[in-house]
Amino acid sequence: xxxxxxxxxxAALLIAALCSAGxxxxxxxxxxxxxxxxxxxxxxxxxxxxxxxxAGKKIVLVDNGKFGANNFLDVLAAMLKQKYPTAxxxxxxxxxxxxxxxxxxxxxxxxxQGDLFIFGVGD
Amino acid sequence: xxxxxxxxxxxxxxxxxxxxxxxxxxLRMVALPADTYYRSRASQDELKPIATAAFAAIVDDLVRxxxxxxxxxxxxxxxxxxxxxxxxxxxxxxxxxxxxxxxLDSHWADGLPIVPPTxxxxxxxxxxxxxxxxxxxxxxAPKQGTATIEKIAVNSVMAGAKPEYFPVILxxxxxxxxxxxxxxxxxxxxxSFTPLVIVxxxxxxxxxxxxxxxxxxxxxxxxxxxxxxxxxxxxxIGQTWPQVNDMALTGRLEAYTFFTFAEDNEKSPWEPYAVSxxxxxxxxxxxxxxxxxxxxxxxxxxxxxxxxxxxxxxIARISGGGGFGWFHSQTFVIVLxxxxxxxLASAGYTRKSLQAYMxxxxxxxxxxxxxxxxxLTQEAIADGRISPEHAQMFKDNxxxxxxxxxxxxxxxxxxxxxxxxxGYDLLFSYPGPNWAHQTKKxxxxxxxxxxx
Numbered sequence: 001x002x003x004x005x006x007x008x009x010x011a012a013l014l015i016a017a018l019c020s021a022g023x024x025x026x027x028x029x030x031x032x033x034x035x036x037x038x039x040x041x042x043x044x045x046x047x048x049x050x051x052x053x054x055a056g057k058k059i060v061l062v063d064n065g066k067f068g069a070n071n072f073l074d075v076l077a078a079m080l081k082q083k084y085p086t087a088x089x090x091x092x093x094x095x096x097x098x099x100x101x102x103x104x105x106x107x108x109x110x111x112x113q114g115d116l117f118i119f120g121v122g123d
Numbered sequence: 124x125x126x127x128x129x130x131x132x133x134x135x136x137x138x139x140x141x142x143x144x145x146x147x148x149x150l151r152m153v154a155l156p157a158d159t160y161y162r163s164r165a166s167q168d169e170l171k172p173i174a175t176a177a178f179a180a181i182v183d184d185l186v187r188x189x190x191x192x193x194x195x196x197x198x199x200x201x202x203x204x205x206x207x208x209x210x211x212x213x214x215x216x217x218x219x220x221x222x223x224x225x226x227l228d229s230h231w232a233d234g235l236p237i238v239p240p241t242x243x244x245x246x247x248x249x250x251x252x253x254x255x256x257x258x259x260x261x262x263x264a265p266k267q268g269t270a271t272i273e274k275i276a277v278n279s280v281m282a283g284a285k286p287e288y289f290p291v292i293l294x295x296x297x298x299x300x301x302x303x304x305x306x307x308x309x310x311x312x313x314x315s316f317t318p319l320v321i322v323x324x325x326x327x328x329x330x331x332x333x334x335x336x337x338x339x340x341x342x343x344x345x346x347x348x349x350x351x352x353x354x355x356x357x358x359x360i361g362q363t364w365p366q367v368n369d370m371a372l373t374g375r376l377e378a379y380t381f382f383t384f385a386e387d388n389e390k391s392p393w394e395p396y397a398v399s400x401x402x403x404x405x406x407x408x409x410x411x412x413x414x415x416x417x418x419x420x421x422x423x424x425x426x427x428x429x430x431x432x433x434x435x436x437x438i439a440r441i442s443g444g445g446g447f448g449w450f451h452s453q454t455f456v457i458v459l460x461x462x463x464x465x466x467l468a469s470a471g472y473t474r475k476s477l478q479a480y481m482x483x484x485x486x487x488x489x490x491x492x493x494x495x496x497x498x499l500t501q502e503a504i505a506d507g508r509i510s511p512e513h514a515q516m517f518k519d520n521x522x523x524x525x526x527x528x529x530x531x532x533x534x535x536x537x538x539x540x541x542x543x544x545x546g547y548d549l550l551f552s553y554p555g556p557n558w559a560h561q562t563k564k565x566x567x568x569x570x571x572x573x574x575x
Binding site: 026027028029030031032033034035036037038039041042043044045046047048049050052053054068069071072074076079083110111114115116117118119120 | 203281
């Protein structure tokens with residue numbers, strides 16, 4: 001019995017010595033796989049050049065149909081008209097997505113309404 | 124055309140994420156303060172201070188010259204997500220903890236601890252299907268991440284799914300990724316919708332899905348981990364995160380596992396749902412659909428009920444709101460407990476005749492429709508969203524004295540049988556256009572008798 005105890009004590013001391021000396025005796029490395037989907041990046045495009053001044057411009061306010069957006073854009077329209085009396089304000093509501101078959105074809109029609117656009121209010 | 128996009132402060136990160144996804148990272152935006160905008164937006168007077176405060180920034184965004192980066196933004200490089208990750212700990216417990224910390228802190232999990240997706244476990248998952256690990260089944264909204272069989276396997280391991288469940292998970296993903304399933308809306312909308320995942324056919328029983336008491340609850344590994352594997356796959360492959368590009372305002376009612384259960388084909392008096400769609404009795408299918416909070420009907424263990432009464436209450440709920448004018452795209456998922464279905468079958472109903480009854484009884488008198496709903500319906504007829512085969516029926520009824528169907532076809536009432544005895548019957552609906560309903564056959568299973 002005593003002989004066996006001595007053997008176990010010796011083994012424990014040896015393991016402790018190896019580990020304290022920095023040996024990787026107990027370290028575990030887990031290799032795991034990446035769960036994320038790869039995203040094909042779309043071609044990047046810049047935004048259009050700005051205008052030097054809003055005076056005389058045709059400004060298109062696009063109401064996205066969210067509750068209250070029309071109210072905000074009406075207030076904004078009045079403020080624009082007051083500060084830029086020569087500007088023309090065009091209200092151009094976006095149809096609800098479920099009421100139009102091909103929404104991507106609708107967006108380019110905004111550009112036909114004026115010189116600048118303000119789109120809101122997104123949530 | 125130069126422009127500026129208005130959003131609110133709570134949605135600014137979402138908007139920035141969306142413009143990057145669409146390749147226009149320099150789009151100029153002005154964020155209105157969410158804490159005052161939403162409670163002021165009914166009143167122009169109350170909105171004036173908000174508009175006044177934002178006015179200079181809006182004008183500035185329209186006149187301030189572009190920077191070089193705004194005019195010609197750098198091309199975003201593809202971020203590779205293929206390399207394995209090695210995590211070392213002082214022992215297994217430490218390494219396991221570090222993997223979980225890494226995944227949870229990186230937003231690669233649903234907020235609960237995961238099973239580390241080691242290559243060995245992923246290989247075992249992949250062995251449950253004959254489908255190739257490299258097969259691309261489609262792109263996952265909103266960021267259009269590429270869904271391969273292998274990526275779905277990684278997420279399924281993380282969720283704790285058994286390999287036997289994997290073909291069911293793949294069939295559900297086939298449904299979510301189908302071009303007719305409106306996944307962007309489901310993944311990102313403020314509406315906080317929850318997907319339904321319903322197994323029909325022999326695999327439900329073989330895999331041990333709970334179809335009885337507590338079928339939407341916890342405790343059953345098939346229900347819980349199939350749903351969680353789908354939650355994790357959509358999150359990681361589509362790369363969504365709450366408050367960034369998943370804007371479900373309340374979060375989802377079954378956020379971690381979705382509404383995942385199987386039809387009880389043994390207690391149902393009718394053919395399996397899959398068979399009603401034309402599949403063979405030996406086939407198993409997975410239906411994915413979308414819902415808000417279900418309406419709970421029937422008496423449960425506390426009140427008397429009849430099958431006819433339950434159905435009539437459902438019809439009253441379906442048609443009570445006067446409709447949203449989205450008849451061209453609405454569908455409903457109806458889950459009847461077996462006792463209710465047996466009661467209805469005893470009264471002579473087949474699934475088909477019950478669908479026809481619901482279709483007829485839920486029609487709305489023309490006089491109850493708002494002018495806007497009439498206009499929307501007319502437009503849907505004109506542009507084909509109400510299919511030509513159903514258009515005449517709508518035309519005939521869009522006039523005084525007419526009774527307008529609330530869906531295009533009786534088949535838009537999808538009737539399943541599941542639940543306890545006693546139990547409650549459930550009506551799932553989606554308060555909006557529902558393109559989000561797909562059924563896919565389970566194929567390629569190697570570890571089960573069904574689904575091969």
